[in-house]
Amino acid sequence: MTTPDPINAKAWSPSLYGTHGHFVHSKQHTSAIIELLDPQPTDRIFDLGCGDGKLTKRLVTDYNVRSVVGVDASAPMIEAAQVECKEQVESGRIIFEVLDGFDVETSKWVGEGFDKVFSNAALHWMKRDPVAVIRGAHKVLKSGGSFIAEFGGHGNIACVHAALIAALKRRNVPNAENLMLFFPTTNHYAKLLDPYFTPTHLEIIPRPTLLPTDLNGWLSSFATHFLEAVPESDRENVRSEVIEECQPVLCDDEGRWWLDYVRIRVIAIKK
Numbered sequence: 334m335t336t337p338d339p340i341n342a343k344a345w346s347p348s349l350y351g352t353h354g355h356f357v358h359s360k361q362h363t364s365a366i367i368e369l370l371d372p373q374p375t376d377r378i379f380d381l382g383c384g385d386g387k388l389t390k391r392l393v394t395d396y397n398v399r400s401v402v403g404v405d406a407s408a409p410m411i412e413a414a415q416v417e418c419k420e421q422v423e424s425g426r427i428i429f430e431v432l433d434g435f436d437v438e439t440s441k442w443v444g445e446g447f448d449k450v451f452s453n454a455a456l457h458w459m460k461r462d463p464v465a466v467i468r469g470a471h472k473v474l475k476s477g478g479s480f481i482a483e484f485g486g487h488g489n490i491a492c493v494h495a496a497l498i499a500a501l502k503r504r505n506v507p508n509a510e511n512l513m514l515f516f517p518t519t520n521h522y523a524k525l526l527d528p529y530f531t532p533t534h535l536e537i538i539p540r541p542t543l544l545p546t547d548l549n550g551w552l553s554s555f556a557t558h559f560l561e562a563v564p565e566s567d568r569e570n571v572r573s574e575v576i577e578e579c580q581p582v583l584c585d586d587e588g589r590w591w592l593d594y595v596r597i598r599v600i601a602i603k604k
């Protein structure tokens with residue numbers, strides 16, 4: 334019997350993401366990775382972990398790429414993306430599909446010869462087997478195609494993670510630190526890429542990020558797998574402890590929460 338993966342992408346909710354997480358695909362926070370993507374009108378792009386489709390849509394409407402296939406493991410996110418991009422879906426410029434990142438390597442998209450695989454803020458969720466995800470990207474690309482991604486890098490949101498892990502350890506949750514997502518160093522990720530891709534750009538960028546709501550809202554959207562490790566009756570206590578511990582460090586004098594986001598950005602060329 335396989336152990337269920339606590340990092341369950343199927344749990345992603347478009348409404349919580351829309352309220353607490355929309356900064357993820359804001360122009361401010363995606364301009365750097367879009368610049369690295371360097372979208373071209375001839376590009377056929379595979380958007381891995383496309384979420385609610387807002388960023389996928391911009392690739393077509395703002396950058397006029399030829400077409401995009403957006404995949405995500407969460408059916409509700411893909412439904413939201415279909416609605417968001419109704420016009421582009423109807424015209425055939427965008428196709429959305431529920432597909433787990435771990436299954437791309439055996440999907441119908443293998444051999445399709447995409448020009449670019451793109452991924453924003455999603456690869457850190459694909460922790461169980463990051464190499465399977467890299468193999469998937471490799472297999473859907475054309476020869477010499479590029480893999481362009483931004484996701485959480487080493488040290489990402491360290492303060493909140495330390496408080497969450499400590500709260501779970503106080504409750505004797507075993508291996509609480511394993512609930513952290515995949516936040517590699519550049520060295521670590523370069524080693525994983527090596528058999529399949531040649532990195533031409535690999536950097537770690539600290540990016541303090543102002544939350545649109547507060548830490549409680551962020552926990553609801555991004556930390557459910559930590560909260561679900563304790564009985565439901567204790568989850569409010571965990572939230573309160575984490576908020577109390579992080580407040581002096583992450584909340585400014587105007588009551589606004591800044592999280593210590595750290596990003597890893599990569600461009601890698603298919604070998």
Ligand SMILES: C[S@@+](CC[C@H](N)C(=O)[O-])C[C@H]1O[C@@H](n2cnc3c(N)ncnc32)[C@H](O)[C@@H]1O
Binds near residue numbers: 382432435453
């Ligand atoms: C923070 S959202 C980012 C969405 C989008 N790329 C954006 O920039 O707005 C992360 C997305 O990764 C998806 N995800 C998490 N694990 C996944 C997996 N194993 N396979 C595919 N998608 C996954 C989630 O469902 C969610 O939509």
